Amino acid sequence: MSESITIALTKGRILKETLPLLARAGIEPLDDISKSRKLVFETTADGVRLVVIRGTDVPTYVRHGAADVGVVGKDVLLEHGAEGLYEPLDLGIARCRLMTAGPVGWQQDGARIRVATKFVNIARDYFARKGVHADVIKLYGAMELAPMMDLADLILDIVDTGNTLRANGMEPLEEVASVSSRLIVNKAAMRSRCAGIQSLVDSLAAAVEAA
Ligand SMILES: Nc1ncnc2c1ncn2[C@@H]1O[C@H](COP(=O)(O)OP(=O)(O)OP(=O)(O)O)[C@@H](O)[C@H]1O
Numbered sequence: 001m002s003e004s005i006t007i008a009l010t011k012g013r014i015l016k017e018t019l020p021l022l023a024r025a026g027i028e029p030l031d032d033i034s035k036s037r038k039l040v041f042e043t044t045a046d047g048v049r050l051v052v053i054r055g056t057d058v059p060t061y062v063r064h065g066a067a068d069v070g071v072v073g074k075d076v077l078l079e080h081g082a083e084g085l086y087e088p089l090d091l092g093i094a095r096c097r098l099m100t101a102g103p104v105g106w107q108q109d110g111a112r113i114r115v116a117t118k119f120v121n122i123a124r125d126y127f128a129r130k131g132v133h134a135d136v137i138k139l140y141g142a143m144e145l146a147p148m149m150d151l152a153d154l155i156l157d158i159v160d161t162g163n164t165l166r167a168n169g170m171e172p173l174e175e176v177a178s179v180s181s182r183l184i185v186n187k188a189a190m191r192s193r194c195a196g197i198q199s200l201v202d203s204l205a206a207a208v209e210a211a
Pocket residue numbers: 010011012013014054055056072073074075076094095096158159160161179180181
């Protein structure tokens with residue numbers, strides 16, 4: 001690739017699943033990311049560098065053009081918006097579901113329900129569309145604790161195996177959205193450096209196909 005490209009990666013579980021796809025597309029970090037405190041990594045591909053950040057920061061870097069391309073969960077795009085971004089590729093990794101969940105056997109008995117979540121925009125939109133009066137309570141983690149402590153009636157959170165819910169006496173109720181990680185691209189970069197970015201998108205699409 002002749003033009004330089006910066007790719008913003010979501011650290012944690014998405015990173016682990018992204019690296020094999022990047023490797024199949026011929027992009028491997030020169031350092032071992034898991035053993036390094038660095039945030040920027042040069043790669044085996046000429047002009048391609050990686051930055052490793054929190055998922056919620058990935059769309060911000062890409063929207064402002066500080067990174068050209070990013071990898072982020074669909075949940076983050078739904079919650080924080082995708083303006084200024086193209087979403088050309090579903091990478092099919094870190095698959096899970098956004099669901100409502102409640103204590104086993106829970107039944108609504110009042111006009112309003114209290115919902116604890118870190119996905120407040122998704123939750124407000126979801127319950128408004130259902131015509132349910134929901135008081136949405138923002139939390140930053142351990143959503144499953146909120147009903148146990150009578151902070152909330154329900155939660156809206158990510159569910160994969162369901163083990164976390166079961167371990168805390170809860171059950172999944174309704175699916176709000178299906179989630180996987182997406183490749184996002186800065187709209188201006190897509191226009192001005194179309195060839196380099198399109199070639200990256202094509203290589204990653206082939207890597208996803210081969211996975
Ligand atoms: N249990 C899961 N199974 C599969 N994918 C998941 C699961 N939990 C989260 N994800 C996906 O991985 C992304 C990152 O989740 P992770 O738990 O690594 O970070 P986080 O703690 O939610 O984020 P942060 O560190 O920014 O607060 C989520 O946005 C979602 O797309």
